[in-house]
Amino acid sequence: MKIMAAEIFKSVEDIRAKSPLIHNITNYVVMNNTANALLAIGASPVMIHAEEEVEDMAAIASALVINIGTISAPWVRGMFKAMASARLKGVPVVIDPVGAGATPYRNRTIRELIHANQPTIIRGNASEIMALTDDRLKTKGVDSTAGSNEALHAAQSISEKHQCAVCISGVVDYIVSGNRTVKIANGHPMMTKVTGLGCTATAICGAFAAVEKDPFTAAAKAMAIMGIAGEMAAAVSAGPGSLQMHFLDILYALSESDVSRHLKMEA
Helix, strand or coil: CCCCHHHHHHHHHHHHHHCCEEEEECCCCCHHHHHHHHHHHCCEEEECCCCCCHHHHHHHCCEEEEECCCCCHHHHHHHHHHHHHHHHHCCCEEEECCCCCCCHHHHHHHHHHHHHCCCCEEEEEHHHHHHCCCCCCCCECCECCCCHHHHHHHHHHHHHHHCCEEEEECCCEEEEECCEEEEECCCCHHHHHCCCHHHHHHHHHHHHHHHCCCHHHHHHHHHHHHHHHHHHHHHCCCCHHHHHHHHHHHHHHCCHHHHHHHCCEEC
16 A cells, blocks of 8 residues: 555644644653654654653543653553553554563563553564564664564564554564555665664654554654655765754655655555
């Protein structure tokens, strides 16, 4: 199922017009980056993790993004509460299993989160997605040790089991949902030198899930925009530092012609 550039940009316009509230329970490393990226594309980010208030915030959000990058017990309790509240209210939930495969605690936590409340979209690198189904798989911290195509079987299994869309990030991004698969070849190697751009992709998935009812389509559109913005930013950047700045500027000013000119998507 190929998605046309005009359809992708229509969702960008919807985000800009509606400014959906995206509730993020994310990690210390990326809070500023992801909040700025959400603002740049037109969404309204809130970064709240205290277990005393996450249920109330998740209930009024347009999407909930859960990222386990720097987890601790109080944050995990908040994640469970926020997810339960979001699902009760029909709010889409996007999960990023950062570092899955690195430690038993991390593996156990992310699996319990996914089993407790059905997610809408799961986005991770190949090793993280594979670690959700295989206890033997180890990651290199938060970095993938496998190519995105190697995780396709695991992604399909997870999608069927949890009735969600699964996104595998890599040189080529794959989005899987049931019998639907799409691959996106946008992006640039320099993006891997900027911490948190994967986490930013997850947050952007949340913004698209807020305006696009079909999780598969939302994830595909989000990853296309991430890759295109990264590609365009790298073309005018001297290195990772300036790429971060240009990435935000390009997200903010992105046009339909930009999407049409750069989109590399195959069904």
